[in-house]
Amino acid sequence: MPETPVIYVLNGPNLNLLGVREPDIYGHETLADVQALCEKAAEGAKVVFLQSNHEGQLIDWVHEARTEGSVLVINPAGYGHTSVALLDALKTLSIPVIECHLSNPASREEFRHKTYVSLVATGVVAGFGPQSYELAVKAAVKLAAERAAAPARSSKD
Structure with a gap:
């Protein structure tokens, strides 16, 4: 693990349209606004802030965080409800994973109530x-x- 903590913040599909797409649900702040908020909250930790609409790209970044990151924060967006492949990638991590959502999925449509x-x-x-x-x-x-x-921990533990 790096000396300065490296916090990966991954953002799934359609979050590039934050501030424009369904502002009544997701608000008027843009993804750039969210990135600035994350960097301020990081208190000196390095933030690697990434967004993709492509499942494979998100998986590649999870793999990268496996060796380069201290903690992974992920808003999987729609992939949280559909992607077993993303789950399998996340299972390879030995670092903590924090799932993050702008809205409360449990208060929305039933298919959003659970995520992988x-x-x-x-x-x-x-x-x-x-x-x-x-x-x-x-x-x-x-x-x-x-x-x-x-x-x-020693190998004797």
């Missing part, structure tokens, strides 16, 4: 709009610090 990501997530932050990301990144910083402070 939740099966491997350390925690879930949802329903607070862009503040969900701020809370998730603050939790990520705390988790990274706790992991860095934990004594290394």
Whole structure:
């Protein structure tokens, strides 16, 4: 794990249209606004903030976070409900995973009530709009610090 924590923040499909797409659900802030909020909340940790509409690209970034990241924050968007491949990639991680949603999926259509990501997530932050990301990144910083402070386990443990 890197000395300076590296927080990967991955954003799934259609989040590039944040601020334009269904503002009554997702708000008027843009993805750039959310990125700035994450960077401010990171308290000196490096933030790798990425978005893709392509499942394979998100999986490649999960693989990258496996060796380069301290914690992964992910808003899988629609892929959370459909992508077993994303779940399988997330299962390869030994770093904490925080699932993040702008809206509260449990209060929306029934198909949104469960996500594959939740099966491997350390925690879930949802329903607070862009503040969900701020809370998730603050939790990520705390988790990274706790992991860095934990004594290394010997092979005899």
